[in-house]
Amino acid sequence: MKETTRIFGIRTVIEAIESGKAIEKIFIQKGLSGSLFQELNRHLRKGNFTVSYVPVEKLNKLSKGNHQGVVANISPVSFVSLEKLVEDSQTSSTTPLFLLLDGLTDVRNFGAIIRTAECCGVTGIIIPEKGSAPINADTVKTSAGAVFKIPICKVNHIKDALFHLQTYGIKLVAATEKTDNLIYDLDLKQPLAIIMGNEEKGVSNSILKSADFKAKLPMLGSIASLNVSVACGAFLYETVRQRS
Missing domain, CATH: 3.40.1280.10 (SPOUT methyltransferase, trefoil knot domain)
Incomplete structure (x- = not known):
């Protein structure tokens, strides 16, 4: 059975957005900055995403890898227009x-x-x-x-x-x-x-x-x-x- 996929890393999330994946929610570390984060922000402003700004401890619980301050949940289904x-x-x-x-x-x-x-x-x-x-x-x-x-x-x-x-x-x-x-x-x-x-x-x-x-x-x-x-x-x- 397919379940929600959790992805992490700024570049990974950007690629998921660009490929049209159905993203349920994006968790971003409070105070995050940098050029790659600014690129992510440009994508977020263009779309209609549910974003939650959280402390790094929350992201550490959501992901065991190097999350770079960003974790996202991708829906297990594709939505129709x-x-x-x-x-x-x-x-x-x-x-x-x-x-x-x-x-x-x-x-x-x-x-x-x-x-x-x-x-x-x-x-x-x-x-x-x-x-x-x-x-x-x-x-x-x-x-x-x-x-x-x-x-x-x-x-x-x-x-x-x-x-x-x-x-x-x-x-x-x-x-x-x-x-x-x-x-x-x-x-x-x-x-x-x-x-x-x-x-x-x-x-x-x-x-x-x-x-x-x-x-x-x-x-x-x-x-x-x-x-x-x-x-x-x-x-x-x-x-x-x-x-x-």
Whole structure:
């Protein structure tokens, strides 16, 4: 099973960026300087990378080799562009079903959602470039390998992705408790994108305003909410049920 690859050394990280590798996160030693570091900085300014400036002790724990003040995690999967993901869905014989994750941070929840999404025939998963759970060894394991079988797309801004989907006639359904509508009352047979939110805060208010529909699951017990991966499974399988 492929897992997250950790690389180290300024030149190595620069080469990974130039070759288009999917870099999850870059750790840089605080106070680092020099001409090679300046070259790395130029690459970082051009791209949209998650960078953390840390003490040298942190880098020593991450790498046993000569890290030169820089360590990076490379994703075990390659991401697809939003444009290709949507365009490919238009020529498919199945009705598009996208899944957008707004600020999901737990890697095990992420892996479980990926596994369920693959089982439900989801067209692709869309996540934000920043503030989202990484695809690491735990994600891969929890997904039971499904992470390698379903297209995953990273975007700079979720709202821009929503507008792009809407231009293709794809309706947006946000999972939220801030509604009286049950998921069972919606027509899920049309081209669709289901939006799931952060584990604690749910779908952000700005995203809720962009959604075409809001829906929730009935809660009959004393606990007010479900685990996000469980709720996502319920939403996806109701969609499968209606389309079957």
